[in-house]
Amino acid sequence: MKIVDATVVVTSPGRNFVTLKIETDDGVSGLGDATLNGRELAVASYLRDHVVPLLIGTDPHRIEDTWQSLYRGAYWRRGPVTMAAIAAVDVALWDIKAKVASLPLYQLLGGASRERVRTYGHASGGSLPELFDAVRARIEQGYPAIRVQTGVPGLRRVYGVSGSPAVDPGLPAVEDWDTAAYLRHLPRVFEAVRAEFGPDLPLLHDAHHRLTPQQAARLGKELEPYDLFWLEDCTPAENQEGLRLVRRHTTTPLAIGEVFNTVFDYQTLVTEQLIDFVRSAVTHFGGVTPLKKLFDLAAPYQIRSAIHGPEDISPVGMAAAIHLDMAIHNFGIQEYAGYTDRTDEVFRRAFTFVDGHLHPGDTPGIGVELDEQAAAAHPYERSYLPVNRLLDGTVHDW
Numbered sequence: 084m085k086i087v088d089a090t091v092v093v094t095s096p097g098r099n100f101v102t103l104k105i106e107t108d109d110g111v112s113g114l115g116d117a118t119l120n121g122r123e124l125a126v127a128s129y130l131r132d133h134v135v136p137l138l139i140g141t142d143p144h145r146i147e148d149t150w151q152s153l154y155r156g157a158y159w160r161r162g163p164v165t166m167a168a169i170a171a172v173d174v175a176l177w178d179i180k181a182k183v184a185s186l187p188l189y190q191l192l193g194g195a196s197r198e199r200v201r202t203y204g205h206a207s208g209g210s211l212p213e214l215f216d217a218v219r220a221r222i223e224q225g226y227p228a229i230r231v232q233t234g235v236p237g238l239r240r241v242y243g244v245s246g247s248p249a250v251d252p253g254l255p256a257v258e259d260w261d262t263a264a265y266l267r268h269l270p271r272v273f274e275a276v277r278a279e280f281g282p283d284l285p286l287l288h289d290a291h292h293r294l295t296p297q298q299a300a301r302l303g304k305e306l307e308p309y310d311l312f313w314l315e316d317c318t319p320a321e322n323q324e325g326l327r328l329v330r331r332h333t334t335t336p337l338a339i340g341e342v343f344n345t346v347f348d349y350q351t352l353v354t355e356q357l358i359d360f361v362r363s364a365v366t367h368f369g370g371v372t373p374l375k376k377l378f379d380l381a382a383p384y385q386i387r388s389a390i391h392g393p394e395d396i397s398p399v400g401m402a403a404a405i406h407l408d409m410a411i412h413n414f415g416i417q418e419y420a421g422y423t424d425r426t427d428e429v430f431r432r433a434f435t436f437v438d439g440h441l442h443p444g445d446t447p448g449i450g451v452e453l454d455e456q457a458a459a460a461h462p463y464e465r466s467y468l469p470v471n472r473l474l475d476g477t478v479h480d481w
């Protein structure tokens with residue numbers, strides 16, 4: 084069996100998605116997600132200009148060897164553009180292998196370790212009443228766990244709170260930040276949410292890399308009475324040693340890693356058991372092959388999976404995640420933001436979302452097909468993530 088063609092499809096059914104389609108001489112094809120929010124075309128070019136020529140004529144069954152040759156052979160290792168491109172190839176090859184075997188991918192990864200995949204959804208509000216309404220809406224949708232994000236008094240636009248408009252469409256929105264105001268406000272918000280919704284509902288919060296280790300330690304401690312499922316990305320954890328300080332001071336569980344792209348980003352965090360959940364997406368971590376290895380490394384440290392699943396992971400990347408979630412033993416939870424009808428018209432998917440739980444379906448492969456005509460009706464639209472500034476105008480972490 085040989086790869087005879089590989090094409091990159093960029094489509095924007097409401098937001099941009101980059102998809103790699105690999106075709107074989109047997110007529111079996113596979114899909115991989117290469118979406119890197121705000122830098123989509125860089126990955127499309129990396130694939131089209133540099134990776135596709137290397138794939139033509141090779142054996143699609145040699146997944147490990149192809150991965151290693153793309154990773155080591157480029158000489159320039161790591162980084163989100165490279166790893167998203169490699170991820171797309173890896174997932175497309177797993178899709179092909181599973182289709183040839185006539186099995187859903189999770190069967191090739193060890194088979195089902197559970198009946199269904201537990202998720203969490205997002206609730207956010209500028210004020211407490213808005214936030215409570217958003218939490219109630221998620222509960223009604225069946226979400227068994229909820230991420231809570233809130234406005235901060237004195238700040239106009241804050242991460243994760245809906246309705247942050249870009250002033251110029253096609254250019255980054257600017258968000259405000261004041262760490263002191265946030266640290267004063269957030270514990271009161273969780274106190275109010277617990278008083279309203281009781282002790283049982285698993286609650287999560289994402290600090291989006293904005294704190295120093297000292298600030299994160301203080302926040303973790305102050306949130307302990309509200310029993311969080313996790314505090315996410317409390318610091319920019321490229322400095323892995325910083326988590327030692329956070330860990331020494333709080334028992335609030337910690338989740339980190341959506342911007343990480345190799346095992347080296349996690350080495351200290353995992354081997355010193357400084358975190359509780361690893362957050363990388365299949366799409367940004369080089370695919371199913373390396374993410375499965377990371378979960379296996381994390382397992383003896385009792386660290387569990389929590390695959391990144393925002394709107395900017397395409398249904399292809401999400402499907403790959405759900406297959407992995409089904410198969411690994413140390414599954415924790417899956418983030419799931421859901422998709423619009425327009426996205427579902429472009430990506431026909433076998434996975435289902437019922438009562439707050441995902442199931443990958445039993446279609447051979449990853450179970451997603453791309454409707455290329457529908458995709459072509461939604462061309463790329465330039466778009467950026469927001470930029471975050473302190474009140475004096477200084478750029479801060481986003």
Ligand code: CS2
Nearest residue numbers: 120289341392393395418468
């Ligand atoms: C977030 C994301 O889902 C999450 O936890 O941190 O929404 C993140 O901001 C985006 O995926 C960035 O592209």
Ligand code: MG
Nearest residue numbers: 289315316341
């Ligand atoms: Mg996050």
